Amino acid sequence: MGDGNHPALHGSDTSTALSNLLLVTGNYGKPGTGGYPMRGHNNVQGASDFGCLRNMYPGYDKVTDESARQRWAKGWGVDPSQLSNEVGEGNFLMVQSADQGDIKAMYVIGEETAFPMPILITYIPPLKILILWWCRISFKPYCGVC
Numbered sequence: 001m002g003d004g005n006h007p008a009l010h011g012s013d014t015s016t017a018l019s020n021l022l023l024v025t026g027n028y029g030k031p032g033t034g035g036y037p038m039r040g041h042n043n044v045q046g047a048s049d050f051g052c053l054r055n056m057y058p059g060y061d062k063v064t065d066e067s068a069r070q071r072w073a074k075g076w077g078v079d080p081s082q083l084s085n086e087v088g089e090g091n092f093l094m095v096q097s098a099d100q101g102d103i104k105a106m107y108v109i110g111e112e113t114a115f116p117m118p119i120l121i122t123y124i125p126p127l128k129i130l131i132l133w134w135c136r137i138s139f140k141p142y143c144g145v146c
Helices: 012-024 042-049 066-076 091-099 119-126
Strands: 103-108 132-136
Touching: 091 119
Parallel strands: 103 132
Antiparallel strands: none
């Protein structure tokens, strides 16, 4: 995980602390200075922009925002009732749901979901019981799971 979402680093507090450090040392706005907090894993920003978040449509429109739901339904040529207005499950909850048999298939795009998980050995077995596990990524998976 990256600085912004690592539980031991207190997420955005770490990014704020890094920013404050840059401020007090005078390392903002000068050539060769600045901060670059690393993201947790490959393509996380692009996948987020694209709408691969459980609570957002593309462009960071909230799924709970009815006007955003109407706009995306119109743009995609579907009835708004076909788009959920509820926040979906995250990676951990989806794997737990797969382990309990509540999720039968997953389609993963843009990232290797298993690699950033803190306890990889507990993450892989539930994925093996899925009826369909489809990964669409443009690179060789680090841990061979996707």
